[in-house]
Amino acid sequence: MKALRKYLDKIKPNFEEGGKLAMFRSVFEGFETFLFVSSETSKSGVHIHDSIDAKRTMTAVIIALIPAVLFGMYNTGYQHYLSIGITPGIWSTFLYGLLAVLPIIIVSYVVGLGIEFTVAQWKHEEIQEGFLVSGILIPLIVPVDTPLWMIAVATAFAVIFAKEIFGGTGYNIFNVALVTRAFLFFAYPASMSGDKVFVRTDSTFGFGGGTVVDGFSGATPLGQINIAPAEQIGSFQPVDVLGNPLSLWDMFxxxxxxxxxxxxxxxxxxGAVILLFTGVASWKTMLSVFVGGAFMACIFNLIGTTVYMTISPLENIILGGFAFGAVFMATDPVTSCRTETGKYIFGFLVGVMAILIRVLNPGFPEGMMLAILLLNTFAPLIDYYVVESNISKRLKRAINK
Amino acid sequence: MANVIKIKKGLDIHLKGSASNVPLKGNASETYAILPESYNGISPKVIAKVGDKVKAGSVLLVDKNHPEIKFVSPVSGEVIAVNRGEKRKLLSVVVKPDATIEYEAFGKKNVANLQPEQIKEALLEAGVWPFIKQRPYDIVATPTDTPRDIFVSTHYTAPLAPDFEYILKDQEADFQTGLNALSKLTPGKVYVGVKKNSTLKPSGVEVVEVEGPHPAGNISVLINKLKPLNKGEIVWTVNPDDVILIGRILNKGIADFTRLVVLTGPETTERGYIRTIAGCTIKSLVEGKLLEGKEHLRIISGNVLSGKKVSKDDYLYAYDNQITVIPEGDETFEFFGWATPGLGKFSVSHTFLTWLIGKHKEYVIDARIRGGKRAMIMSHEYDKVFPFDIYPEYLLKAIISFDIDKMENLGIYEIAPEDFALCEFVDTSKLEIQQIVRNGLNLLYKELN
Structure with missing residues (x-):
């Protein structure tokens, strides 16, 4: 490691103001701090600092996402082979998924980080780590058959218009990954919904070819629920791609x-356990989303005039993007509420809105994305009233002294 | 014990290198200095000239705005330098001491028979007035004000902080005199914060037990939990060491600035309490007691949270009773430091595996910032170590945008920069929070006065 350190010290002057490669300064600094923790010492204020920094925090989130990434890859392969009627080994299944998902991850990172690097250099700032998380969230919330160019366009749109124009990581109002998803959803609705996009039936890089079996339908359980006629109330049963009934356990x-x-x-x-244990995400937000969702689902159960209304709170939570949104999206500290009281309100309303949109809007079988984006808008307002109550308490005290 | 305050929010950082209650011999200080930088809210005007012979208690400088506030020489000798920095900012007035100290005689005072005005005069005359600070703004008190209450906290809770009860030994009478004098200066009460099960029993004041992690001993905790400060009100605060000083000067009638300074930190070879005189050189306190040669050291006048970085040629800051020596750490480059499991790295968060080791292990933490500066990303980080009924993040944002109404409404009058020290320590975004608060208070003071 010493040799590497020496090499970095040797080439460093090139990147400093006036050096030959000064235009890549942010990139160099980015890599330098990536390789070695900065040895800069404090000049004013506290003389010692906690070891945590933004890189460590983002790393914790990425570690928490790994189970979902790996399972997502496996499931991509699993659904594919199910649809072509082959039962290969566990490794082939995973390999297929890996090959299908990896390009999406690469495109998301290359486009997003490319923009981040450019903006950082342009503003003469350090490269910020925020996109390390957004870049892995984006692949996880899109259907596997989304064309890569769409992901590239949507990521670029989200990073520029949802983040950089607000000032970068820490200043954005909307969750960047969800803006990407929303852009895809509204700009290319045909490629983002329906029953064709959630299961990849083609081969990937010539791997896993075959013909789709008869009776295949790639509709998600929520998609099936959404179109089920009212006569099926009480008898509705979600099925897998081949039409076999799905148990609660399969869905979990x-x-x-x-x-x-x-x-x-x-x-x-x-992932949730990792996030909560490391203290990176707030249990208050997370819990409130689940409570809000269950609460709204119970209300719909009482009404029960469509199949969707009769879906139990538990199924509502384990199906679709509800759990993922609650754990990884609603808890984004930058775009959710920042006061503790606010977090309860924010989370609860996210849960309520998600189920409300799901059940009542015939166009969208899923409501989590819109619910979180909607509440992102209201988070500052909720915080404003929480802080305002502290202010009025202080003013009252001054008057009543 | 009537009053007990318990706080839960906060953090005790267990550092290696605590001092046991033993005396330690310091070296003779070659020079002594008054550092105007120690005192907030004053504009110094130099009275003494280079070459002047002075006694302990002779005036060296005064405050331009309140010339009655005097800063006196702690020793007798010759003024050898008036150091100025950029824009002729006064840095220090240096005195070379005589072999034996001669004192200006102010006359012994019997506090019981004095009027408040006479006490103020005596304190101003002897140069101990600057040790009385006021809230809001955390600046030197204005003699013409009458404070609502006066607060003293004898419970030092910062990392490696001295034990006041050890410092107090044999000085109980002076401490009591000091408190008596202070209680004459306010129509309200003098509140004295003490640690749990303290043996301290001062009379004529309101004794309050404080329990909990740091910042339990900060004066703001007493104020905030007992009688929060409202707009327009003024309270005074005095460090307990300086209460002793005030009492001693009234009792003895001479400007005797002797104080105990505790030498602490992992990079020291000997630790303990050194008897010295305010304004002594750092060298006289640490020479021969450091682990030198191994790596760069950072010497701090004060504690690791709110002290100031000094070198051996600098001087002890006026309010300080502690020297902490820690490794600087600027020679350490950690390869992939942010990705390692992080055993043995101190962190409040569980993102490092340090939590496996247990809470009470003692750490050596060097002065590295350990990360780049970012916008505020994490929420609720500051709140966990900030035991006041104040939203720290929102107050900081109000200060940064200098929105006076917001700052007032969110409680800036109730706090001092040191209360934000732990926020700065735990901050993921590595912002210089204490500096932000100090600048905010200074600007606000300028704006409103």
Whole structure:
């Protein structure tokens, strides 16, 4: 490591103001701090600092996402082979998924980080780590058959218009990954919904070819629920791509069609435990989303005039993007509420809105994305009233002294 | 014990290198200095000239705005330098001491018979007035004000902080005199914060027990939990060491600035309490007691959270009773430091595996910032170590945007920069929070006065 350090010290002057490669300064600094923790010492204020920094925090989130990523890859392969009627080994299944998902991850990172690097250099700032998380979230919330160019366009749109124009990481109002998803959803609705996009039936890089079996349908369970006629109330049964009934357990484990990372509630729960234990995400937000969702689902159960209304709170939570949104999206500290009281309100309303949109809007079988984006808008307002109550308490005290 | 305050929010950082309650011999200080930088809210005007012979208690400088506030020489000798920095900013007035100290005689005072005005005069005359600070703004108190209450906290809770009860030994009478004098200066009460099960029993004041992690001993905790400060009100605060000083000067009638300074930190070879005189050189306190040669050291006048970085040629800051020596750390480059499991790295968060080791292990933490500066990303980080009914993040944002109404409404009058020290320590975004608060208070003071 010493040799590497020496080499970095040797080439460093080139990147400093006036050096030959000064235009790549931010990139160099980015890599330098990536390789070695900065040895800069404090000049004013506290003389010692906690070891945590933005890189470490983002790393914790990425580690928490790994179970969902790996399971998403496996499930992509699983759904594919199910649809062509072959039962290969576990490794072939995973390999197929890996080959299908990896290009999406690469495109998301290359486009997003490319923009981040450019903007950082342009503003003469350090490269910020925010996109390390957004870049892995994006592949997890899109259908596997989304064309790569669409992902590239949507990522670029989100990074520029949802983040950089606000000032970069820490200043954005909307969750960047969800803006990407929303852009795809509204700009290319045909490629983002329906029953064709959630299961890849073609071969990937010439791997895993075959013909789709008869009776195949790639509709997600929520898609099936959404179109089920009212006569099926009480008898409705979600099915897999071949029409076999799905049990609650299958849906919890996540071997169902859906966006890449959202299907397995189990993998998401492992992530949730990591996030909560490391203290990176707030349990208040997370819990409130689930409570809000269950609450709204119960209300709809009482009404029960469509199949969707009769879906139990538990199924509502483990199906679709609800759990993923609750654990990884609603808890984004930058775009959710920043006061503790606010977090309860924010989370609860996200849960309520998600189920409300799901059940009542015939166009969209899923409502989590819109619910979180909507509440992102209201988060500052909620915080404003929480802080305002502290202010009025202080003013009252001054008057009553 | 009538009053007990318990706080839960906060953080005790267990550092290696605590001092046990033993005396330690310092070296003779070659020079002594008054550092105007120690005192907030004053504009110094130099009275003494280079070459002047002075006694302990002779005036060296005064405050331009309140010339009655005097800063006196702690020793007798010759003024050898008036150091100025950029824009002729006064840095220090240096005195070379005589072999034996001669004192200006102010006359012994019997506090019981004095009027408040006479006490103020005596304190101003002897040069101990600057040790009385006021809230809001955390600046030197204005003699013409009458404070609502006066607060003293004898419970030092910062990392490696001295034990006041050890410092107090044999000085109980002076401490009591100091408190008596202070209680004459306010129509309200003098509140004295003490640690749990303290043996301290001063009379004529309101004794309050404080329990909990740091910043339990900060004066703001007493104020905030007992009688929060409202707009327009003024309270005064005095460090307990300086209460002793005030009492001693009234009792003895001479400007005797002797104080105990504790030498602490992992990079010291000997630790303990050194008897010295305010304004002494750092060298006289640390020479021969450091682990030198191994790596760069950082010497801090004060504690690791709110002290100032000094070198051996600098001087002890006026309010300080502690020297901490830690490794600087600027020679350490950690390969992929952010990705390692992080055993043994101190962090409040569980993102490092340090939590496996247990809470009470003692750490050596060097002065590295350990990360780049970012916008505020994490929420609720500051709140966990900030035991006041204030939203720290929102107050900081109000200060940064200098929105006076917001700052007032969010409680800036109730706090001092040191209260934000732990926020700065735990901050993922590595912002210089204490500096932000100090600048905010200074600007606000300028704006409103």
């Amino acid at each position: 484990i996540g071997l169902i069609p859906g966006s890449i990372g959202e299907t397995s509630t189990l993998a998401i729960l492992i």
